[in-house]
Amino acid sequence: xTNIKEIAQFAGVSxxxxxxxxxxxPYVSPDKRESVLQAIDRLNYSRNINxxxxxxxxxxxxxxxxxxxxxxxxxxxxxxITKQANAIGCHIVIFETHYEREKEIQALNMLQMKQxxxxxxxxxxxxxxxxxxxxxxxPIILCEDTAQAELSSISIDHYAAFSCALEYxxxxxxxxxxxxxxxKKSRNSFLRAKAFNDIMKKHQLINNxxxxxxxxxxxxxxxxxxxxxxxxxxKPEAIIITNDDTAAGFILTANKCGIxxxxxxxxxxxxxxxxxxxLDISTISLPLEWIGKMAVELFEKPEVIKHVKLxxxxxKRKSV
Amino acid sequence: xTNIKEIAQFAGVSxxxxxxxxxxxPYVSPDKRESVLQAIDRLNYSRNINxxxxxxxxxxxxxxxxxxxxxxxxxxxxxxITKQANAIGCHIVIFETHYEREKEIQALNMLQMKQxxxxxxxxxxxxxxxxxxxxxxxPIILCEDTAQAELSSISIDHYAAFSCALEYxxxxxxxxxxxxxxxKKSRNSFLRAKAFNDIMKKHQLINNxxxxxxxxxxxxxxxxxxxxxxxxxxKPEAIIITNDDTAAGFILTANKCGIxxxxxxxxxxxxxxxxxxxLDISTISLPLEWIGKMAVELFEKPEVIKHVKLxxxxxKRKSV
DNA sequence: GTACCGTATGAAACCAGTTTCAGAGCAAGG
DNA sequence: CCTTGCTCTGAAACTGGTTTCATACGGTAC
Numbered sequence: 001x002t003n004i005k006e007i008a009q010f011a012g013v014s015x016x017x018x019x020x021x022x023x024x025x026p027y028v029s030p031d032k033r034e035s036v037l038q039a040i041d042r043l044n045y046s047r048n049i050n051x052x053x054x055x056x057x058x059x060x061x062x063x064x065x066x067x068x069x070x071x072x073x074x075x076x077x078x079x080x081i082t083k084q085a086n087a088i089g090c091h092i093v094i095f096e097t098h099y100e101r102e103k104e105i106q107a108l109n110m111l112q113m114k115q116x117x118x119x120x121x122x123x124x125x126x127x128x129x130x131x132x133x134x135x136x137x138x139p140i141i142l143c144e145d146t147a148q149a150e151l152s153s154i155s156i157d158h159y160a161a162f163s164c165a166l167e168y169x170x171x172x173x174x175x176x177x178x179x180x181x182x183x184k185k186s187r188n189s190f191l192r193a194k195a196f197n198d199i200m201k202k203h204q205l206i207n208n209x210x211x212x213x214x215x216x217x218x219x220x221x222x223x224x225x226x227x228x229x230x231x232x233x234x235k236p237e238a239i240i241i242t243n244d245d246t247a248a249g250f251i252l253t254a255n256k257c258g259i260x261x262x263x264x265x266x267x268x269x270x271x272x273x274x275x276x277x278x279l280d281i282s283t284i285s286l287p288l289e290w291i292g293k294m295a296v297e298l299f300e301k302p303e304v305i306k307h308v309k310l311x312x313x314x315x316k317r318k319s320v
Numbered sequence: 321x322t323n324i325k326e327i328a329q330f331a332g333v334s335x336x337x338x339x340x341x342x343x344x345x346p347y348v349s350p351d352k353r354e355s356v357l358q359a360i361d362r363l364n365y366s367r368n369i370n371x372x373x374x375x376x377x378x379x380x381x382x383x384x385x386x387x388x389x390x391x392x393x394x395x396x397x398x399x400x401i402t403k404q405a406n407a408i409g410c411h412i413v414i415f416e417t418h419y420e421r422e423k424e425i426q427a428l429n430m431l432q433m434k435q436x437x438x439x440x441x442x443x444x445x446x447x448x449x450x451x452x453x454x455x456x457x458x459p460i461i462l463c464e465d466t467a468q469a470e471l472s473s474i475s476i477d478h479y480a481a482f483s484c485a486l487e488y489x490x491x492x493x494x495x496x497x498x499x500x501x502x503x504k505k506s507r508n509s510f511l512r513a514k515a516f517n518d519i520m521k522k523h524q525l526i527n528n529x530x531x532x533x534x535x536x537x538x539x540x541x542x543x544x545x546x547x548x549x550x551x552x553x554x555k556p557e558a559i560i561i562t563n564d565d566t567a568a569g570f571i572l573t574a575n576k577c578g579i580x581x582x583x584x585x586x587x588x589x590x591x592x593x594x595x596x597x598x599l600d601i602s603t604i605s606l607p608l609e610w611i612g613k614m615a616v617e618l619f620e621k622p623e624v625i626k627h628v629k630l631x632x633x634x635x636k637r638k639s640v
Numbered sequence: 641g642t643a644c645c646g647t648a649t650g651a652a653a654c655c656a657g658t659t660t661c662a663g664a665g666c667a668a669g670g
Numbered sequence: 671c672c673t674t675g676c677t678c679t680g681a682a683a684c685t686g687g688t689t690t691c692a693t694a695c696g697g698t699a700c
Contacts, residue, residue: 003686014650019688027648046457049433050373051686054655059370061413069402070395079390082416091430093381093413096402110411113369137366219594252598274539275595278572323656334680339658347678371656375685 002043011039022047053114062090062299063107063119069096071217072273073243073288077122077143080292088300090117099125099183108134118302120295123186139302141295144187146307152298154291154308158188161284161312162195162240165268168282169238170203172320174266178211178236180225180246196240210234216242222249229265230257238266238320244276244283251279251319267319280318287311322363331359342367373434382410382619383427383439389416391537392593393563393608397442397463400612408620410437419445419503428454438619440612443506459622461615464507466627472618474611474628478508481604481632482515482560485588488602489558490523492640494586498531498556500545500566516560530554536562542569549585550577558586558640564596564603571599571639587639600638607631 004022008015013032020028021036028036039045053059062085066074082092093116097103104126110116111134118139121131128148131140135150142148145155169177179196181189193212200207210232213225225246229235241247247269251261261267269276272285287310294308324342328335333352340348341356348356359365373379382405386394402412413436417423424446430436431454438459441451448468451460455470462468465475482499489497499516501509513532520527530552533545545566549555561567567589571581581587589596592605607630614628 001686004688005686008650015687016650016652016689017648020649023688027646029648032649046429046432048374048686049430049435050370050379051655052688053370054368054374054657055686055688057655069389070392070399072390075390075395079416082389091413091415093411095411096399109366110369112366115369219598223598249594249598256598274569278539278543278569278576321656324658325656328680335657336659336680336682337678340679343658347676349678352679368656371685372658373685374687375656375658377685 001048002045003048004045006043007036007039007045010043011035057114058117059115060090061093061116062296063093063095063110063116064122065095065097065104065107065119065124066122067097067099068217069094072245073271074122076271076288077292077295080289081120081296082292083289084293084296088296090296097125099123101125105130111140112137114138118299120292120299123188139299141298143291143295145191145309146187149305152302152304152306152308154294154298154310156286156291156312157309158191159195161270161286162192163199164312164314165240165270165284166196166199168314168316169240169266169268169320170199170205172238172266174238174320175205176208176211176235176237177205177240178208178213178229178238179240180213180216180242182215182217182242184214208234208236211236211239213239216246219245219249222246222251223253226250226253226257230259235265238262238268240268242270244269244271244273244281247281247283247319248273248275248279251281261319269319272313272315276315276317282317282320283315285313285315321368322365323368324365326363327356327359327365330363331355377434378437379435380410381413381436382616383413383415383430383436384442385415385417385424385427385439385444386442387417387419388537389414392565393591394442396591396608397612397615400609401440401616402612403609404613404616408616410616417445419443421445425450431460432457434458438622440615440619443508459619461618463611463615465511465629466507470625472622472625472627474614474618474630476606476611476632477629478511479515481590481606482512483519484632484634485560485590485604486516486519488634488636489560489586489588489640490519490525492558492586494558494640495525496528496531496555496557497525497560498528498533498549498558499560500533500536500562502535502537502562504534528554528556531556531559533559536566539565539569542566542571543573546570546573546577550579555585558582558588560588562590564589564591564593564601567601567603567639568593568595568599571601581639589639592633592635596635596637602637602640603635605633605635 004015004018008018017032018036021033068074085092095103095107111119120141122143132150140151142151142153146153215221247267251267254261269281269283272283276283290310324335324338328338337352338356341353388394405412415423415427431439440461442463452470460471462471462473466473503509535541567587571587574581589601589603592603596603610630
C-alpha cells in the first residue's frame with residue numbers, strides 16, 4: 001500500500017503539502033497541487049482512514065442501539081436516522097441487542113474506545129446510570145421519554161398518545177378494555193400503563209389485570225395474543241395493541257376463527273404501518289422517521305442537552 | 321485521555337509489557353501483569369481502537385450493501401449475517417442504497433480506505449467490473465447467483481426455485497399465468513424471467529408481456545399490483561409474486577374489492593414470511609438467514625473463492 | 641527603508657497503539 | 671563447563687495520517 005510519504009516523495013513535496021492537498025486546505029500553489037494529484041493518480045493511492053480517525057480523534061460513525069432490526073417501528077426510526085446521518089457525512093453502525101445487556105455494553109464500549117462518535121439509544125435494557133457512566137466518552141441520545149437532565153432525548157408523548165387512544169375507545173362505548181405492551185419494564189410501557197390506569201380510573205371503568213398482555217412485537221405475537229384473548233372466560237371487548245403488526249396478526253387470526261373485528265372485539269393499534277391501512281385498523285400514527293432525524297440533530301449539538309417531544313395523530317378506521 | 325504510555329509509567333514497566341497484558345500475550349510475569357492491571361484500573365484507561373485498527377491493519381467491521389433495511393427479505397439476510405458476524409467478533413455497518421450507485425461506491429470506498437475488512441453485497445446496481453476493481457482492497461461476497469470466478473458468492477438457485485413455483489401453478493391447471501419482479505435488471509430477476517420463459521415454452525403456454533409486473537417490494541406495491549392486474553382487459557388467472565409482502569398487499573386489496581383468492585386469481589409468493597402463513601399464501605420458502613450466515617463464512621476464507629447454492633422449499637397453502 | 645501581513649512550504653511533533661529485535665536470566669542436557 | 675532453549679523485558683521501529691511551528695518570500699503601507 002502506498003502511503004502519504006511515497007506520494008510526497010514522488011511529487012517532490014513534503015507530507016504536509018500532500019495532506020493539505022488531500023484536505024483541500026488553501027495555501028498550496030497550483031503547480032504543487034497538480035503534481036501531488038498526479039502522484040496520487042499514478043501510485044493509485046488511497047487514504048487509510050484509520051490513521052485519519054486516530055489523528056483526528058473521530059470516526060464519523062454513529063452507533064444505534066435497537067432491539068430488533070426486522071421490525072417496522074424501529075425500522076422507521078433507523079430509516080430516519082440513516083437519512084439524516086448521511087446528510088451530515090456520518091455512517092451508521094447498528095447494534096441489534098434483542099434486549100441483551102451484553103450487546104448494549106458492546107456498543108457503549110465502542111464509544112468508549114472511540115470507534116463511535118456517538119450513540120442513539122432507541123430502546124434500552126441497561127439502567128440509566130450505566131449509560132451516564134459512558135456519557136463522558138461521547139454524546140448519547142435517548143429515544144425515550146426521560147427527565148434525565150444529563151442526556152438529550154427525543155420522544156413521543158406516549159402517555160398522551162395512549163390516553164388519546166383509550167379515550168377514543170371509551171368514547172366509542174367500550175367498557176371492558178384491555179391492552180398489550182412490549183416489555184413491561186420499558187419506559188414507554190410504563191407511561192402507557194400509567195395512562196391506562198389513570199384514564200380508566202377517571203371513567204370509573206374496571207381495570208382487569210387479566211386484560212394486560214405482554215410481549216407484543218411482531219405479527220406472530222398477534223397470533224399468540226389472539227389465542228390468549230380467546231381462552232379468557234371473561235374477555236375484554238376492545239384491546240389497544242402496542243403496534244399494528246401485532247394487531248394485524250390478531251385480526252387475521254381472529255378472522256380465521258370466525259371472530260369479527262370490531263363486532264366481537266375492537267382493536268386499536270399504533271404506528272400506522274401499511275398493514276394497518278390495508279386491514280382498516282384504527283391506529284395512532286407516530287412520527288417515527290422524525291424521531292430518527294431529530295435524534296441525529298441532537299447528536300450534532302452535544303453541548304445542548306434538550307428533551308424534544310413529538311406529536312401523534314389518531315387515525316380512525318374500522319377496527320374500533 | 322490516558323494512554324498506554326501513562327499506564328506504563330504508572331505501573332513501572334514498558335509500553336511493550338502493557339501491550340502484552342492488554343493482548344493476553346504470554347511471557348509476562350504475574351506481578352508485572354498485576355501492576356499493569358491495577359494501573360489500568362486506577363487511571364480508568366480504555367484503549368483507543370483506532371490506533372489498534374491502524375496498527376493491525378484491520379477493523380473487524382463488515383459492510384453490508386442492501387437496497388432496503390425495512391424489508392423482510394433483506395431483514396432476514398441481515399439477521400443471519402449479524403448473528404454469524406458477532407460469532408467471529410465482527411461488527412456490521414449497513415449501507416442502505418435504495419439502488420443508488422453513489423451509496424454503493426461509498427461502501428466500496430470505505431473498504432478501500434480500510435475502514436471495512438470486507439463487504440457483503442446483498443443486491444447491487446453497479447456493474448460487476450466495478451466491484452472487481454475494489455476486490456484488491458478486501459473480500460467482497462456476493463449474495464447472488466453469479467459465475468464470476470473472482471468473487472465468492474452465496475445464492476439460492478432462483479431459476480430452479482421459480483421453475484418449481486411455476487410448475488406447481490401449471491400443475492394446478494392454470495394456463496394464463498403472470499408474474500412480478502423487483503427490478504427487471506437484477507441478476508435474480510433475470511433468472512426468474514428466464515425460468516418463466518423456458519417453462520412456459522415447454523408447456524406451450526402463452527407468455528403475455530402484459531402479465532409481467534415490476535417494482536414489487538413492499539406491501540404497498542401489492543396494492544398497486546392489484547390495481548394494475550384489475551385494470552387489465554385480459555387478466556391472468558394466476559400470478560407468481562416476488563415476495564410474500566407484495567402478495568399479501570395484493571390479496572388484502574383484492575379481498576376488499578370482493579375478489580377472491582384463489583377462485584378469481586391464484587397467488588404464489590416467495591419467502592414464507594409470517595404474513596404468508598397468516599394469509600394462507602402458498603409460497604416458496606428461501607433459507608435467507610442461511611444466506612447471511614454462509615456469506616460471513618465465505619468472508620472468513622477469502623483465499624478460497626467459492627460459489628455456494630442453497631435449496632428452497634415449496635410450501636403449499638391455499639392461495640393457489 | 642522598514643514594519644507588517646498574507647501566502648506558501650517543510651520539519652517535527654503528535655495521535656495511540658503493535659511488533660520486531662536484542663538481550664538478560666535461568667534451567668536442563670551433554 | 672558450555673551449549674541450547676525457554677521465559678521475560680524494554681528500546682525502537684512501525685502503522686499513516688494531521689497539525690503546529692518556524693521560516694521564507696513578496697507585496698503594501700507608512
